[in-house]
Amino acid sequence: MNFTITRQNLHAGLAAVSASIPSKTTLPVLSNILFEARDDSVWMNGTDLDVAVRIKVPADVKEAGSLTAPGKKLQEITRELPDAPVEVATRGDQIELSCGRSRFKLNGLPADEFPTLPSISFDDAWTVKGKDLHSLIHHTSFAVSTEESRPILNGVLWELRDGAMRMVATNGHRLARMSIPAQSSDVPSADFIVPPAALQQVQRLFKDDDTLEVSRDGNHLGFRSGSAEIFTRLIEGTYPNYEQVIPKDNDKKAIVSKKLLESAVRRMAVVASDQTHRIRLTFEDGRVHLSVLTPDLGEGHDELELDYAGEALEIGFNANYLLEVLKYMPTEEVCIAFKAPERAATIEPVASGGDAMDLLCLVMPLRLLD
């Protein structure tokens, strides 16, 4: 393999791929990036076996070929190189870099030791706008479970329907759901449960104005746009029936400034128990009392004015769940709706003007025993 590439292109490619390389691994070849030089470009591949990233960068290829080489070291070297063309060549299992008067030789591993990436055909792909996908991921993926005991909740449910697409994530205690009208039509419906790590790469590598092709092959999902490709393993299983747990009859509604509520909850959280993070909210006509009482530590009280006209209601929450949900609310005001102290509360953005967003978050309360 022998090619010449600009330092900027080499660095951009390495930076894009190396984020997919695991920092600790028992399989040494996974710390490496696979280079495949052919025609007028070089493909760089990195994977942690769950998610794979492939990036194509233009290069002047003198001799086609492939080799794997240590990703992080190459990235560090390239960052320090002068802005001049870099010649990359292989000698046996070594990769050689020359740029100006700098010369490097790094030990690599043969290309055939690198895991084979899933081959996914994009012939019958769905097309999705980068901006739509980013918005869905941003507003929902925070809610996935990090517990390993129920793997299905470790993924984000992505529903593709004719004319609409939706993402849902939950850890069983709080849930986020968002829908967006999809541009494309005439596509078969599909549901995927996608690991959040893959969605993070999607957010990182694709731009808002990119048009992405998305395709599935068996247990793998592929994303492609221009010179970047992402492949991920899908989580298998049936996602719980989330629609069933979203309350339709939450009739006690409070409209409150997101910023004021956030800072009041954050103040209460300081004194909340480290284990349960329990705070108490009492909604009354035109106001909400926030309070926290933690044995062995102390107590805190606060009050906010808000738009609430329902009957008085006292409800307990894990402050962290509440803060997380508020953080991803895109509007200045939010609407919190309840039915009863032991039923799910829903939180939705209150749109000012025409830019309504179909986003709904749900937080299960803590049972107040005293």
Added chain:
Amino acid sequence: MISKQVETGNFFILQSGRDSPASAVASNPSPPIRRILLVDCDAFYVQVARQVDPEGAGRAPLLIVGGSASGRGVVTSASYEARKHGVHSAMPTAHALRLCPQATVVPVPRDACVGKSREIREALVELAPAVQAASIDEFYLDLTGTERLFHREPLEATAHRIRTEVLQRTGISVSIGGATRRLLAKLATSRAKPAGVHVVPPGSEEAFMATLRLGEIPGVGPALLALLEARGVVTVRDALAVQPEWLRRWLGERRGDWLHGRIRGIDTSEVDPDEERKSISTERTFRSDIADDEELERRLLRMVGSVGTTLRKSGMKARTVTVKLRDPSFRTRQHSRTVPGVLESDAGIHAVARSLLAGLRAEDAGSVRLLGVGLSGLQEDAVEQLGLFGGTTEVESERDRTLSRVVDGIRARFGEDSVRPGRLMGERSPRTDEDDG
């Protein structure tokens, strides 16, 4: 330097019998000098084993308790005679037998030990106002305020009296350390052993500490020792001469301050008779090493049942599950996970424990010598996080909880082996095929 500060009423007073600068400036001009004793049984398991089996273990001067004659398991305790050969607790019994081949090995008489421990505690409760069991064979007593009651009897005389009384009533010989603080009482006990009493008089705490090696102080481990040794600090005396600013700079603010207090014997912890249980755990050393994943999972399931029952009996719920593995080279690894809610059912605990075991096995699938399961983050009136899909946590449903309670009820009526998980059907009872080391 310190005495000058006391005279001038400086804020930073350090005086014996007072635990912190803050207590020294409290409105009460002279808080009572605390009188703490640590009652520590001498080779407890050995003494109990001899009581249980006077003809066998009772006649063997070289006695090892724990493990088996074939060499599996670890030493739980060894007689003082056997200790002279280099045998100590937690050592593999096989190794102990190489050091002391003539020794008699007996299994741990668990039930007798629990009973004896309770007997000792009952005796102590009559002798001191506050008794806290620190372990099966260690008890802290707080005698603060008993001076008049005991007609100004010196603490040392009280300790001797308690020692004699415990020996007469339970047949167990104890050693007692006494001081103004728990930490010092504990350190004094090692001077008292075996069968003696050592009291650090009020005012001589620092002098006592200066006679110790740094490694003797609880909480000072090999890493900290190495760090201090690299800076020329080897003994407590060396460390006492180091300015607190330097300790902070070397160890960080928190650890530096901690060590500065620790080497002066400062310890504000109370003797708390009601101290809550902090964790529930069980571990087993197998008769022969196990490398088979399925077999390990079966053992895990059985141990989960055991800690789960204890958890529910104590009316607690747990937030954290820990699984521990030790391989034949004595390398110990453990993984823990805290769940968002609380756990109380075997099914819930098992789901978490199983994935922890899988994680440990993924790192290294070699042979396993010991397996342990622990529950911590125990709460009595746990705040319940309600779940979207039923149950209060993702891993445990209301059905799981009910099932565990029902099974506990059946076992209480018809015996431990009356109900078992399907995977454990057809197995022998745990005690017969495993080593208890």
